Amino acid sequence: MSRRTSPVIPGFGLTLGYTLVYLSLLVLIPLGAMFVHAAQLTWAEFWAIISAPRVLAALKLSFATAFAAAVINGIIGTLLAWALVRYSFPGRKVIEAMIDLPFALPTAVAGIALTALYAPSGLVGQFATDLGFKIAYTPIGITLALTFVTLPFVVRTIQPVLADIPREVEEAAACLGAKPLQVFRHVLLPALLPAWLTGFSLAFARGVGEYGSVIFIAGNMPMKTEILPLLIMVKLDQYDYTGATAIGVLMLVVSFILLLLINLLQRQIAKS
């Protein structure tokens, strides 16, 4: 394991050893313990837990809302990054600094603030009530909360890439007769797509696991607005550690498969 390039610089053994021990003790062994705990179940028992209608409903809701939020962020985030990188306008610096607010703001604060805004009697929610639909306490509210907490991911991954594409490339394409859409499709999209996918998958992974900002606005009705992390919490409150563990394993496995697929897609794009 020790093919170092700079034998002059000391500390390889020390830092690698420390890194491995720290990661093992705090991350790998505890996560492994969850799988060991789940392994005490037989397949039939495991299947019975994860195929319960309530679990499947929560699974669908969690992944669907996280996916929707990641797609919305993929669009809003690209527009925001574009405006921030390409144009200078009044307030640009303030917006630029405030984009990271969802990362700095504790999720519970975001949760109660969004609920106060979008509840049927809230500042924004009352307009939705007038129009005859509800935002808070529905999957729309959950998607909204997830969109808020994951907003910075796409903006922050796209920004540096966008800044690195010289404007001359687009101008050259336009001079050669390319229409704006063609410029976008053939010049910008190939350059932006890998970063966009990275931002998308970060937002998606965070959205699937998000708890604090969602539980206030979700309403938490079993079968309707109950997310998967909350269901783990419910099982824990009932001292059903086995049930909680099985759902936790299910959640990790499904997210890793999806992230792996996104990663493969990314490599495919990088090759072509």
Next chain:
Amino acid sequence: MSSVTLSASASANAARRGNVLGRRLLIISAWLVFVLFLLLPLFIVLSEALKHGFGTFFGAIFEPDAISALKLTLLAVGISVPLNLVFGVAAAWCVSKYEFRGKSLLVTLIDLPFSVSPVIAGLIYVLLFGAQGFFGPWLREHDIQIIFALPGIVLATVFVTVPFVARELIPLMQEQGTQEEEAARLLGANGWQMFWHVTLPNIKWGLIYGVVLCTARAMGEFGAVSVVSGHIRGYTNTLPLHVEILYNEYNHVAAFSVASLLLLMAVFILLLKQWSESRINRLKASAGEE
């Protein structure tokens, strides 16, 4: 020929007009997202907190349970951030200064906590150290409490913030390479001298940036801490959990008052982040000039 130039300039004009329109639309939509999506939640937190005036606002903040929640939050941040700071420097050091097999796997493992739900982060420690966990009986025999106590809260906070410092430092240190360190060694510096006088000044701002992000997350962590804390008021209640309890008791004004304290801390963190970011950019710019 003239007709060709004419049509070319006409289409250029049309494109420019389209550009101006697109530009305006984009700037307006950036402002809309900013005001509706980022500013409005801030506004609602403060306005709900001050609904009944400053008296109730400060009353909620200086209430003993709120003060003890604040102390616990600061204590958890004060333990977990330095732990991840040392880890981040060590991890970034071995990843950026050496080549070895399995490096990309190691980087993936460092990032792993980002794709694990905070609730699962809490769950795994309950499975290990809870009353029914692997070490539960042993811990009870020795009268050590981890879950529903400070150690559990710290463990959960450390787990969710493991990657922050390392993630900021790895690209920065890879960019800087190893030349300066090698020079220091050849001039006779020992390992620590090289680190203190050469590496640390170079990575200072990136380090601060990572610590700021790590602090923000540690201070606001909710899901993971919620699983391991047990919500014992005055003992194992952090500030975000205190907000939840007040909110669920329909004590909305107090919940938003405590929330606005967290909000102020978040805005302070954003300012710190902006400051360290601008220092990094200035360093990069001056490095580019050389």
